[in-house]
Amino acid sequence: xxxDRITSLPPYLFATIDAAKANMKAxxxxxxxxGVGDPDQPTPPHIxxxxxxxxxxxxxxxxxxxxxxxxxxEAATNWCKESRxxxxxxxxxxxxxxxxxxxxxxxxxxxxxxxxIALCPDPAYPVYKIGTEFAGGKAHIMPLLEENDFLPDxxxxxxxxxxxxxxxxxxxxxxPTSATADTKFFEEVVQFARENNIxxxxxxxxxxxxxxxxxAPSFLSxxxxxxxxxxxxxxxxxxxxxxxxxxxxxxxxxAIQGFGKVKSNIDSGAFDAIQMAGITALSSSQQCVADMNxxxxxxxxxxxxxxxxxxxxVKAPKATFYxxxxxxxxxxxxxxxxxxxxEAGIVATPGVGFGEHGEGYIRxxxxxxxxxxxxxxxxxxxxxx
Ligand SMILES: *Cc1c(COP(=O)(O)O)cnc(C)c1O
Numbered sequence: 001x002x003x004d005r006i007t008s009l010p011p012y013l014f015a016t017i018d019a020a021k022a023n024m025k026a027x028x029x030x031x032x033x034x035g036v037g038d039p040d041q042p043t044p045p046h047i048x049x050x051x052x053x054x055x056x057x058x059x060x061x062x063x064x065x066x067x068x069x070x071x072x073x074e075a076a077t078n079w080c081k082e083s084r085x086x087x088x089x090x091x092x093x094x095x096x097x098x099x100x101x102x103x104x105x106x107x108x109x110x111x112x113x114x115x116x117i118a119l120c121p122d123p124a125y126p127v128y129k130i131g132t133e134f135a136g137g138k139a140h141i142m143p144l145l146e147e148n149d150f151l152p153d154x155x156x157x158x159x160x161x162x163x164x165x166x167x168x169x170x171x172x173x174x175x176p177t178s179a180t181a182d183t184k185f186f187e188e189v190v191q192f193a194r195e196n197n198i199x200x201x202x203x204x205x206x207x208x209x210x211x212x213x214x215x216a217p218s219f220l221s222x223x224x225x226x227x228x229x230x231x232x233x234x235x236x237x238x239x240x241x242x243x244x245x246x247x248x249x250x251x252x253x254x255a256i257q258g259f260g261k262v263k264s265n266i267d268s269g270a271f272d273a274i275q276m277a278g279i280t281a282l283s284s285s286q287q288c289v290a291d292m293n294x295x296x297x298x299x300x301x302x303x304x305x306x307x308x309x310x311x312x313x314v315k316a317p318k319a320t321f322y323x324x325x326x327x328x329x330x331x332x333x334x335x336x337x338x339x340x341x342x343e344a345g346i347v348a349t350p351g352v353g354f355g356e357h358g359e360g361y362i363r364x365x366x367x368x369x370x371x372x373x374x375x376x377x378x379x380x381x382x383x384x385x
């Protein structure tokens with residue numbers, strides 16, 4: 001019955017974890033879930049109020065525009081100007097997305113012919129690779145290794161591969177490693193993309209989730225980046241809006257236009273009322289973002305202190321709400337997360353779920369209160385590992 005495309009999908013590890021978690025809960029265990037990367041706090045009230053007003057207006061009930069409301073794209077480009085100094089034309093250099101997952105999954109349809117290659121990091125958000133393969137392309141893995149600060153080694157990519165390469169996916173601040181990239185790296189990427197005719201997609205889902213005064217640079221702020229690529233910004237993690245499905249792409253005019261063509265043939269845009277709430281999020285005070293970051297920073301410090309206390313050598317991440325932790329000697333990532341769940345009732349994601357180069361690590365998400373994280377740390381201290 002099924003297409004090769006879905007029959008060849010790897011078994012979905014996260015479904016297995018969900019089943020194991022449900023099994024522990026059924027046994028009455030008080031499970032502390034540090035697995036999912038989904039903010040636990042609600043969407044700020046001013047954004048919710050804005051949606052309530054908008055949804056009562058019948059004008060929002062009809063088909064939205066394919067490219068997104070111009071007023072939302074204006075709010076998005078103004079936000080990019082204010083937060084990172086980018087000069088973007090809302091009419092031609094911005095596109096509303098139904099979440100950046102939708103964007104990532106459909107982007108390859110605009111640039112990939114069967115057999116073409118997209119460069120995909122590993123470990124990574126799985127959709128880069130799957131989106132490429134669904135479009136008939138091949139994913140070429142760029143390993144993200146600790147010895148390279150979890151940045152890809154562009155020089156390691158062979159000429160044969162580059163001859164067929166059309167796209168590259170990047171994501172900094174990074175899920176799952178929480179690594180960051182500096183402007184110098186982005187400059188190298190721009191030059192590399194120019195030399196090899198590659199469209200660069202920088203997934204900036206964690207753009208605002210930064211700590212200790214760190215500010216993540218924008219790929220588009222580098223000279224020449226507007227010629228080679230685009231950047232995806234999401235309201236999901238920034239404003240606790242994962243359920244709302246709202247994001248936007250900004251960048252190279254031609255690339256945005258090509259992607260718009262794909263989208264106008266697949267979806268009918270994001271609900272206008274949601275885009276109106278998005279305008280409120282992007283154009284109001286950003287204090288709610290700073291407040292969330294303070295909360296995550298406190299949780300991070302509690303977890304870090306606990307992990308270091310049990311002898312796991314982890315550095316405090318500057319960004320994202322993930323703590324990428326090497327597993328103790330003698331364990332692999334699945335084995336260690338199984339031990340955490342069965343012996344301590346803690347859910348963490350095995351690194352191998354993000355690709356083969358994630359082996360040897362587990363990912364904790366800071367999506368529980370400091371008290372619950374502290375409880376998790378206490379349970380870990382009692383483990384013999
Ligand atoms: C969470 C996440 C997304 C998904 O964002 P949505 O806008 O909710 O679709 C995209 N990329 C990465 C790396 C993520 O971690």
